[in-house]
Amino acid sequence: MLNLERLRTLDALARHGSVSGAAEGLHITTSAVSQQMSKLEREVGQRLLAKNGRGVRLTDAGRLLAEHAARILSQVELAHSDLEAQRGQVAGELRVSAFPTAARGLFPAALGELRERHPALRVRSRELEPEQGIRGVVRGDLDLAVLLDWYNKPMPLPDGLVKAALLDDPTDVALPAGHRLAGRDELDLAELSEEEWITWGEGEFCHEWLMFTLRSQGIEPVVGHRAAETHTQLCLVAAGLGVCVAPLLGRDPLPxxxxxxxxxxxxxxxxxxxWRADADRRPSIRAAVQALRAAGERVGASAA
Structure with missing residues (x-):
């Protein structure tokens, strides 16, 4: 009989494309991945991996079994969901992530409500950028991920995920208090064409959005500083080092x-x-989404 954990290891190898990637996704060592694969090869009596330069690749048999493994693991997730739904209790463990300002602006209220209402549910949370959160949900390392996209730049999502809106987050521009435009009621992006921008890291979704948005207005942005967290960006603004966009969620108190x-x-x-579509019936997923929506409504009400 095929061992489920070894099939999980094969599935991780197929999705990540390397032993190190599979080990990181499964939170085990590369040695443990190799051992699991050796045992699985003995079980099926065929080679599943072949050397590929310094790495490995799946053989034809490995790819065939990996396709079955993905379907088997999805069915196992469905079975867990059905059992949890049949029991009707919000219990067990829930692994969640959010990008930094959502972790700051939504998680305290939402996770506090979950602990109070559902003491048998143990929530484990972490901060992850949107792309990392998507990968975590797809490969099963996370149950839920709070993500973002922008009004003019949607976040592409892979198939097999279910999505629920939490809030529309209004975004202002943050300026040093002594800036020539600081007293205005509103600004046009074109008025900031000569400013030095404080933005996110190269390649991050929000940085790419800002570059796309400014260039669509005919502005070639000058980037002076980069910081992953909004509050770090705001502190750089306070020091007079540039301007930044400042979404409402998680930004208070302003420096x-x-x-x-x-x-x-x-x-x-x-x-x-x-979250994954095959986990849609889990009461814990539904309870967490409800708590996150309630937290988002409170943020939205404060912005009105």
Whole structure:
């Protein structure tokens, strides 16, 4: 009989494309991955891996079994969901992630509500950028991930995920208090064409959105500083080192010396949560989505 954990290891190898990637996704050592695969090869009596330079690749038999493994693991997840739904209790463990400002702005209220209402549910949370959160949900390392996209740049999602909106997050521009435009009621992006921008890391979804948005307005942005977290960006603004976009979610309290001004374009980012479709019937998933929506509504009400 095929061992489920060894099939899980093969599935991780197929999805990540390397022993190190599979080990990271499964939170085990590379040695453990190799041992599991050796045992699985003995079980099936065929080679599943072949050397490929310094790495490995799946053989034809390995690819065939990996396709079956993905379907088997999906059925196992469905069985867990059905059993949890049949029991009707919000219990067990739930692994969730959110990008930093959502972890700051939504998780305290939402996870606090879950602990109070469902003491038998143990939630494990972590901060992850949206792309990392998607990967975690797809490969089963996470049950839920809070993500974002922008009004003019959707976040592409793979098949097999369910999505629920949490809030539309209004976004202003943050300026040093002594800036020539700090007293305005609203600003047009074109008025910031000569400014030095403080943004996210190269290649990050929000950085790419900002570059795309500014260039669509005919602005070639000058990037002076990069920081992953909004509050670090705001502290750099307070020091007079540039300007940044400042979504409402998770930004308060503003550092001293920073003012925010709405943009005439009504820039917003969409905050939402995703989970695997084969886990859709789990009461714990539904309870968590409800708590996150309630937290999002409170943020939205404060912005109105």
């Amino acid at each position: 001293e010396g920073v003012v925010t001004v709405p943009l005439r374009q009504r820039v917003r980012r969409h905050v939402f949560v995703v």
